[in-house]
Amino acid sequence: MNIQDIYQKNRKNIFFSENKDIETHREKLINIFENDRFDKKNNESLKNINLKNFIDFKYKYLIPEETSVINNNHENSYSIVSVNGQCSTFKDDKIEITKILDEDYNDFSKNNTIEKNDHFVNLNSLFLNSGFKIVIKRNNNIKIKISNIVTDDDLTIFQKNNIICQEGSSLSLIEEYENKNNSTSNILNVIKLEKHSQLNHFLIQDNSSNHNLIITSHSSCKKDSTYTQKVYNFSEGYVRNFHYSELIETNSEADLQGIFFLKDNNTSNNKTFVKHLAQDCKSNQVYKGILNDRAKATYFSNTHVDQVAQKTEGYQLSKGILLSDSASYFSKPELKIYADDVKCSHGSTIGPIDENAIFYLRSRGMSKIAATKILISSFINEELSSIDNEQMSEIIQKKLVRYLSKVK
């Protein structure tokens, strides 16, 4: 069945199918799919992907029966359960959760920073069937934990979330993705940080091998705001993390970090993109990967410095460890700089575990496996020790131990 048919057939449970402007936009998207299908050769977003799973997909969506619960167990702490990408509305004097509206549709499709021919983003715009909007009100300090649950097999979730941090607010957001059923989640996150706001965003991804997770996010930072994102990918299924960040006013910061642990036939595609559009901004992009068995990973990073963005500091680091001889890692750290008073750099390394370090540990009586495990832990120690949330830190340690137990 082609895209057009799938769309027409399921129109009734796709968001905004009554809105004319959106319909015209979707027609354009359908045209793109019909005409050039997946032009794999020149499309970065499709590298290493088994397209079959994504082209001939069967659309299926269930509107969740039970409305999701919001526990206000602590004064400033909320936990949200999002079922099939939906979440009930909620409102108090600190936060507000609503459904997404027609006007939120264009946030992504009209943004220049995001790659135009990203097929997964296009698919999401076309089949959008869930999502919610969280607003953190002024000068509040909030902790939120979101558990993303997919209820049935064969579901295709096309979700879009908006997160808005109002002036002076501070949010610590933990998102968990732990799904064991055979389904696909395609999620877009639009994050807006107003003046003096701060967001610490943790994404813990631990899906089983038959669940595909595609996350694309875009954050924009206004004056003196800070966006920190930490992605921990322990998934056994395909995961795509594409994160774009725009620093639109002075003195803002973006920090995009990620660690991925891959094994078996797993694939992970990662991309970070920071666009500096104002003076005195800082950015940092760090991704580390451990690849075992026949795992494949790609990491594209990009720092773009606009002509007006003087006094910019932008750093990139990409590190990969290949544990097996059939794993492969591709990295493309890019710098595009149009201003002269900048400090920008990137570093990229790919290699095995340092033999001298192994030798040192073995000469002290450790087995080779134990030595390897210690060195893997130390490779990512910097990232793990910087987690200031104890609960989080514990969860991640446990998952790390599980991954290491399979390293031979």
Added chain:
Amino acid sequence: MNSETLNTLDSYSKNKYKYGFVTDIDNEKPKKGLNEDTIKFISLKKKEPDWMLEWRLKAFSKWKKMKEPKWANLNFPEIDYQDIYYYSAPKGFEKKPKDLSEVDPKLIETYNKLGIPLEEQKVLAGVAVDVVFDSVSVATTYKGELEKLGIIFCSIGEAIQKHSDLIKKYLGSVIPAGDHSFSALNSAVFTDGSFVYIPEGVKCPMELSTYFRINAENTGQFERTLIIADKGSYVSYLEGCTAPKRDDNQLHAANVELIALEDAEIKYSTVQNWYPGDEDGKGGIYNFVTKRGLCAGKNSKISWTQVETGSAITWKYPSCILKGDNSIGEFYSVAITNNFQQADTGTKMTHIGKNTKSKIISKGISLGNSQNTYRGEVSFLRKADKARNYTQCDSLLVGNKCGAHTVPYIDSKNNTAVIEHEASTSKINEDQLYYCRQRGLSHEEAVSLIVNGFCKQVLQELPMEFAVEAQKLVSISLEGSVG
């Protein structure tokens, strides 16, 4: 200028340039445009055997189906291939300026800064010189010496006729005609270029340069160079010249193929300073070059060094295919862009054999309104055990209208291979500038000194005489846009 430099340049003047004109080629001009007749005409003029013509036509049929590669960070109007002469007949005397007073004074000024003697200036500017230096004899002396060692060094046209077995075996073996549109174009219409063959175990005693070769006055528009270093041999080859060169041909698409067999080493140095267009970005040469070296044998080595200061558009990626075990590939580059120049240059290191090593040092300097991109690919294939790469690419920005970009592609499929890449972009260090100014240097001198220091790592890889000139060239390229 110190006396040493003058001496160096002086010694060069004796053997570097060939003063005189080749008159044996007909003044007949082919028609504009690219079709099979043009190619047949070229082949006929070059008195080529039939198999060569077939080879060209095959490449042409491939070219017809191809599009220009579009991924480079370059902006240029579409090239009309039908509006180009593909066989450059020698220019008539009437077109040439009669003496130096008719030559663009800016060009003369640059020559003076580089310290080029008056007589040479005339030749470079294309002035009709009556006094013919007897450099033919100089060149012949060299030729004799090379022949004694069994080294073949001649034009590619001559090689097609005299050494057809080598040409058949190696031409297009590193850069297949159908590789991309510019290589196909070059394969179809190439008219000029060098051929070098170094026999087994021979270390070439001198740096080979196109200037020694007779029949090479004009840098061809579509040059084809083929260098083969047989087992255990060594050769160092120089291309280009520090003096600014004007050329009527806007499109240049050269192909350079290097083949290093077991234990052989090839060192290839380029200084490119073609006409970059004027201050407003009008005119200038489009330089689309494909350079590729194959380390075919064990322990072989290929080293590329380039200083790129000219051309309106530079599209150039000298690369190494490290096929033999323990082979080494090196790439050293300085690219300076000024005014409206655009450069997209870098390298490609493909590690196939075991214990292969590669090193990339790239320095980019952007000034004015220019755009300077480093684009490099390092890939380790499955069997490249214990392969090693180190890449360093630094960019320097002078002024706030230019751009410096770094686009590396890093791909590893082997878990014993180690790859390291680092890059930085910054402007000239204020402290260094302050230090220099404090010691009485003008702003411009200080910048020039710092930039020269920035490029040192690459410039020191050039052969001695070249390095001296290259340093001056760097300073000249910076002029007028600093401060």
